[in-house]
Amino acid sequence: MLEFLENIIPSSTIALVVFALFPLVLILVYALFAIWAERKIAGFIQDRLGPMRTGGFHGWAQTIADMLKLIQKEDIIPKDASSFLFKLAPFMIFTASYAAFAVIPFSSGYIGSNINIGAFYLLAITSFLTISIIMASWASNNKWSLVGGMRTAAQMVSYEVPTIVTVLSVLIVASSMNLMTITEMQTGNDIMGFLPNWFIFQNPFLIVAFALFFISMLAESHRVPFDLPESESELVAGYQTEYSGMRWGMFMLAEYADMLLLSLLGATLFFGGWNSPFGTFMSGPVWGFGWFMLKGMLLVFVMMWIRWTLPRYRVDQLMHICWSILIPLSFVNFVLVALWEMIF
Amino acid sequence: MTHQISANVQETREMTINMGPQHPSTHGVLRLEVVLNGEVVSRVHPHIGYLHRCFEKHAEAMDDYSKVIPYTDRIDYVSAMNQEHGYVIAVEKLLQLEVPERVEYVRVILAELQRIASHLLGIGTFGLDLGAFTPFLYCFIEREKILTIFEKISGARLLYNYICVGGLMRDVPDSFKPETADFVKTFRPKIKELNDLLSYNKIFIDRTANIGILPAEVALNYAASGPMLRGSGVSWDLRKNDPYSIYDRFEFDIPVGSGEVGTVGDCWDRYMVRVREMEQSLVIIEQALEQMPDEGNVMEAVPKRIRMKEGEVYVRTETPRGELGYYIISDKSPSPFRVKVRAPSFVNLSILPAISRGALLSDLVAIVGSIDIVLGEVDR
């Protein structure tokens, strides 16, 4: 992809910038689409219509209008807030989400950085989210924000453990940390003659691993039933309470980007990434990108569907689920995955 | 999931935090001054009065007893019919007025429909407090059907001013009976759906069972009433224990909290009492629709001018939130000398500090939601 860009663009620097900007454009377009989609899905689930006016067909331009409004809003910084950190936090949270996309193999022809420690880098860089959320909550100088921030810190640090362990169980099957290599390993339709070679079909214990991964993923991206950091009925808006305008918009963007990131990671690790489910039929770099996004979007849809169905857990129950259910289970499952790999 | 929350493992500084009056889950303008130890609530002070509208003074200023009825609507704006019913019964008792059969039946049906509508709102917002957004809107769809029935008979959707002293403001339309029967038929499966979606959802149970436990004796000592008292296992319903209007003609059960998923008197019990009360209201409506006379002038007993004798009266009725009392003193003049309201929400809210000690901040939201207060009634 980079060579292709360098061929058509004379300056190699500009080519590199264009290459690097691709995920950013993708995130922005996706976020605009996903926020609208979330509102439509919520509407349909609740027997409503959702946004209907802006842009004509089913209010598709609603989020664009919202973003324009947010940009125009007055930039309010509370008097007693720590101004520098308050301003920095939204950008940091977005940077962390964006940086993580560097190692996601969008298609066989595009990966930002084809490094050998891709999975490790991804899990490490998402820890920045925790720091920026604490930064935002502390800098706001608001008690509700602080409670929300503390909850977030505890939640994200805890749920990183089951996430990492479940990712590890895929990594030992693939024996690589390079996400591109992991995807390439899942090419082909050999299982039982027709099933694609996706990891979820390769090892029965990886199905359990996926379930655990999905639960921790919900918690990592603060979705219902684990949306305690911003639980609006308890903490007003959690760490975002004092934010408004585009700074708040950055949090929103980062939240949706985070959702997409984890869904794409799940698709890469368990559902064959950019591989077509029909073997060589409809495969290739462009088709691959389509398949990959489709798999990611399906996971995002399930996350939204869950959000509009369930109530949320309490903070101590959340911790209980993590430390005394998910972590032991994921470790046991890790061992079982490894044993299966050794035997077969 | 039963595990202890140890609050005092480490010595921490307590934090005072203001919950409300502009907090999303204080059901209006309730302000709670919460003293937190970490996330554990040490003390709660409810501050009320943000919605005080001088109902009692207004009532004294009106130069006619029937002019007070629109104001009673606004005491508890989600169960206006029940408020009117209570006030009108009190005035009629003072006047020693006999009301036609048909009027009584219509009033009872409306009161029970309003009870369902009010409980739907209470249940929906309770789910909202716990993060379940969708059941709230499903409840609103059903509530909407009741409001449509009310709009057809009274012309208004929220504040009806429909029940008047001695009768009704206008006769019910012909469509009233079949439409109500139709609603009863379609509403039963919806209760089941609500139970599947929310009541027996494990996360919901985890959030509400064993939380905000109100023992029966504490409830009695605080003079709690309505679902708050019945949730604690005390079978006390004025419709049965001290029947007013024509409630002695119907057969129905009083649902009480049984500690089905936790302890007797927890938030889930209070919630479930409301759900089961809706079913019982349907039973009453069905019986009333069957017995209701088809003909009869609803304006027959309405006095041209209300000429009050000297005297005083206390009438208590069962509203969705509990025991509503109207104490009226008359001094022969056209305006009431004194109208005192015993508001159930106000009394029920006073229990909050006692049952929320040691709960988590999230539990406090659940407890406030389970009391099902209407701030209009608390402040009057």
Next chain:
Amino acid sequence: MQTQIKEGFQTFKSIFIGMGITLRHFFQPSVTIQYPEVRDVLPAGARSKLFVNIDDCIGCNLCARACPVNCIDIETVKATADIDLGKTSTGNPKRLWVTQFDIDMSKCMYCDLCVHPCPTNCIYMVQEYEYSEFDRKNLIFKFSDLTPDKVIEVKEKLVKETEEKNREKELAQQKKDQEKEKDAGKTGE
């Protein structure tokens, strides 16, 4: 351990039941309507905005007295003897000029109490519910059909008539007094 497994199973079961319900609703048609384009039909007798059929009003002030919030303001002038205001459609004779009939809809609480006492059924609620205004003054609806000049005219006329009547009365009184004096004089003689 066993109870924990059971609880976990129940959790997943209830979550899937809930998700089944929401999925079913996902495919159900919406219950909301697109308001300005699609409108709900209001039932007959819906209470929205007060309207006064001023031709039928006899200026009896009963509605203003029934109003709990005093949002109706009525001023009447007695019609002079030379003018016949006619009858209302219900047959009641009109004797008063209704020079002012203002309803302040920003105060009104839609209680319907003013509608019932009206002897000629000329005040009632209509189904118009979109009358929001930027200025609160625009919510005072004036129903009197008399022009300001006409109001001044009828007022002056009434004043003249009363003056005339008073003069007549005075004259009559004087006459009476004179006659009395005469009588008194006669008897005194």
